Amino acid sequence: DSQNGWISASFGKLLQTTTGGAIWADISTGIFQEMTGLDFIDLQTGWLAGTSGAIYQTVDGGVNWAAQVSGTINTLFDIHFADANNGWAVGANGTLIHTSDGGLTWNPQTSGTGETLFGVDFADSQTGWVVGDGGTVLHTSDGGANWNAQTSGISFFSLNSVSFADVQSGWAVGDQGNIIYTDDGGANWQLQPSGTAKTLNAVSFADAGHGWAAGAVGTILGTVNGGTTGVEPLPDLALPERFVLEQNYPNPFNPATSIRFQLSDAETVSLTVYNALGQQVATLAQGRYAAGTYQVTWQAEHAASGVYFYRLQAGNQVQIRKMTLLR
Structure with missing residues (x-):
């Protein structure tokens, strides 16, 4: 249990x-x-x-x-x-x-x-x-x-x-x-x-x-x-010097969008999506990741149109960005 x-x-x-x-x-x-x-x-x-x-x-x-x-x-x-x-x-x-x-x-x-x-x-x-x-x-x-x-x-x-x-x-x-x-x-x-x-x-x-x-x-x-929803490492890029959550692309999007993030050190990572009411609607990444640049795709076929927020936490560091789903 x-x-x-x-x-x-x-x-x-x-x-x-x-x-x-x-x-x-x-x-x-x-x-x-x-x-x-x-x-x-x-x-x-x-x-x-x-x-x-x-x-x-x-x-x-x-x-x-x-x-x-x-x-x-x-x-x-x-x-x-x-x-x-x-x-x-x-x-x-x-x-x-x-x-x-x-x-x-x-x-x-x-x-x-x-x-x-x-x-x-x-x-x-x-x-x-x-x-x-x-x-x-x-x-x-x-x-x-x-x-x-x-x-x-x-x-x-x-x-x-x-x-x-x-x-x-x-x-x-x-x-x-x-x-x-x-x-x-x-x-x-x-x-x-x-x-x-x-x-x-x-x-x-x-x-x-x-x-x-x-x-x-x-x-x-x-x-x-x-x-x-897989997290794809991008190994050909130089190791990042800092913690970065990039703006999703495309934005606005329908029905899928890609999100990149960078880790300067190995960290326990959580990447989650929330709607405008603050309700969690998706977990896109969860686990321990090595230093590097990663890309994840959110397939939002079953989500309603509107504004969403995606939040990346890596250790004690947190970044949040906004994105828009247009049907």
Whole structure:
């Protein structure tokens, strides 16, 4: 939900928030292995996965953890449960294991690849995806009895995490800031501009619009429109010397306009649009961006004619400009 969350950290440490991320508490798990995968299905029941095939389960919100026998000694990088019984874990050398009894027993499934697998997600108990090295994407529609390769289009890069909002809409993230998106269950994948070249290690979507990605050097990205409004870096320009929000072009506009902004330093950025009543109507950029010049397009097909204000905040700096939509 919007208030409760967990983060798996080094050497079996676990961070928990009950305040939507405002405050994080350090929880001692009593586990001294490196845990690289984490999944909770409710406030009480969750699993950790990590090195040497380790899997642990909690049924009391992380206070106590009990080991489960995975049947593999390979490192497990991710774990996901579709419900209280059906779960999958993935790892090194194409490792893919499944449980149908909440982890009491784990059984291997045939992934069909020797690539390291980093991420797994299921939209329901039958329909799931796995991603990994070499741009690997695997798909099942029968609970993992059969896995079939899908073409990601980025075979030279690793995909580190995958998240599906439903059986059609999914995202995967990976090296060099790559984000790929599908709206047809993975039959076709296309790149979305992320605005960063940093490695992205995790992605999660609450629904087809709201999603987050996290990665190296504290990189955190967010979208409220499924990533369809991309932030495009303009790398051929010299690094800016100051913080600038440029006037949109064209202005007046109908139905789309482009907005450029410049960052002299790496900053956490938020670019939002408000109507004349001060109501927020769009978020065009959100996340941490390196120093540089960026361009974003606002597609305003569903907005009414009138005056709008766009506000850029980067760290403690804020600039606001006005634009006009004419139908």
